[in-house]
Amino acid sequence: MIKDRARTETYREAIMQHQSFIQGKVVVDVGCGTGILSIFCAQAGAKRVYAVDASDIAVQAKEVVKANGLSDKVIVLHGRVEDVEIDEEVDVIISEWMGYMLLYESMLGSVITARDRWLKPGGLILPSHATLYMAPISHPDRYSHSIDFWRNVYGIDMSAMMQLAKQCAFEEPSVESISGENVLTWPEVVKHIDCQTIKIQELDSVTARYKFKSMMRAPMHGFGFWFDVEFSGPASSPAKTSSGISVASGSSSVSPSREGNQKKRSNPSDALVLSTSPEAPPTHWQQTIVYFYDPIDVEQDQVIEGSVTLSQSKENRRFMNIHFEYSSAGRSFVKESVMR
Template sequence: MGSCVQVVVDVGCGTGILSIFCAQAGAKRVYAVDASDIAVQDVEIDEEVDVIISEWMGYMLLYESMLGSVITARDRWLKRGGLILPSNATLYMAPVTHPDRYNESIDFWRNVYGIDMSAMMPLAKQCAFEEPSVETITGENVLTWPHGVKHVDCYTIQIHELESIATAFKFKSMMRAPLHGFAFWFDVEFSGPALYPANNHIPSVVHQIDGCQKKKRANPNEALVLSTAPEDPPTHWQQTLIYFYDPIEVEQDQLIEGSLVLSQSKENARFMNIHLEYASGGRSFVKESVMR
């Protein structure tokens, strides 16, 4: 791990596997801390730490994530020029088509063993598509290049920035297809801050996170990237899908535009409110859902 990287905090340690990896990599001391902000506040560490490591990411990056705990740990213990791993993250969204999923959930009711049960379809749509769905899609389902919803710099982000995130988007469909909803995924990068000495390498422990394939670096100075994008190998985060109750037929090069607001639920801070407004082909829609 290098002579300059000696004291590590693992935020949200769980089974402690990352803490063990850090110790195996040569850390002088490893503090394994529970995930909650309360736990982080209660822990007393009487020294500055060289590295904060955490698998804080949740579904859709921010749902039930431990980023707030990482921020608290950073402000309490990280020495000037210290490392946070992962160091930054980006949440993406893109319109998707997914006829198989729609057919298996909805059109199934048109013919159930030869019986027309289409009267069940409105209820089926509500049950299947009212809340976001965590599942795996492929690059073939994605209709456009993605839009960056939020970039998180773990060295500078503040907790209040997580309370509400808003973005406006504009997509141009690459093909003619039924638009079934929007997919969300994220990347995280492992790199040091500008203040961190250039000759300190990123500890090899980051290669172990989630057992996932990471994007290879062309040279050692480039950031190591873990991607949960549809075109990359699946991870346990998969992708998060927000489905429409009814598909929208879009033509090639047709615009799909609108806005998105992600906010913490007042009912429960762990829940995420999703307010999505979108328009295509002269028709406007609103979809509100809660990730709980």
């Protein structure tokens, strides 16, 4: 992750953009990892930074902080946010909490806990907002590589393997990179998150209705998911879409106006946005694809509608259950998948 320049440099730019909120203030870094974000905050003039991580990387983070001469400013706490003690309120929470598909194995719950335990009223949370998107996708090359290969293997008909190949290739969601050319429609919002107000209970299950209109005639192989996060100050509010859903300003996805992972800002006070859109430069999150076992041919302007539910698995809270209900052109079905 630390080699992901789009991710790391956007965080550094966001910290410097909000330096007036950080300078001379107390910061907590939730899930600090190697401590790089904590060090950025110290370099921006933070009075004190609490770098919290439950894993053993905290031991190395302490050494990194020491090697950079910041042990007097950055205090590394080895433990869970739910368990460690900080004997003062904090002005800023920073965290790179996002998981694949935004919510899979994310640390958002820990950010919420830190907010409710320590953040002063009106304090800053970076990132401030996040938006998860979805859209139907067509990916014939991926399907052909995984499935059609078995029709002729060195001159031998192995089509009897195709059903098993579909199960192996498409039973679980796939984290991979696609391009804007793979996307059949404009994306829709699955979940918008305001880090100042979201409750932990909202993470148990997320349900969204979707209704797309295909922009082309093509085989539809499944649905793609990606997300944007916005870094705005406490007084900023996200913009509204035409449907009334709050989203990060300018944070849509497959759009020819997108330039890189960072939203192009008309002036320095505009919110900074880190995008994992198919049209943005690749990040380590890539995109998450839920493939159908068999493609569905769709026509231009054909309506694709249904619902999607993302829920934490009762079997293992690290897992995420994905439930699709789909209908189009008189055809309907249910697709279940588990992200492990």
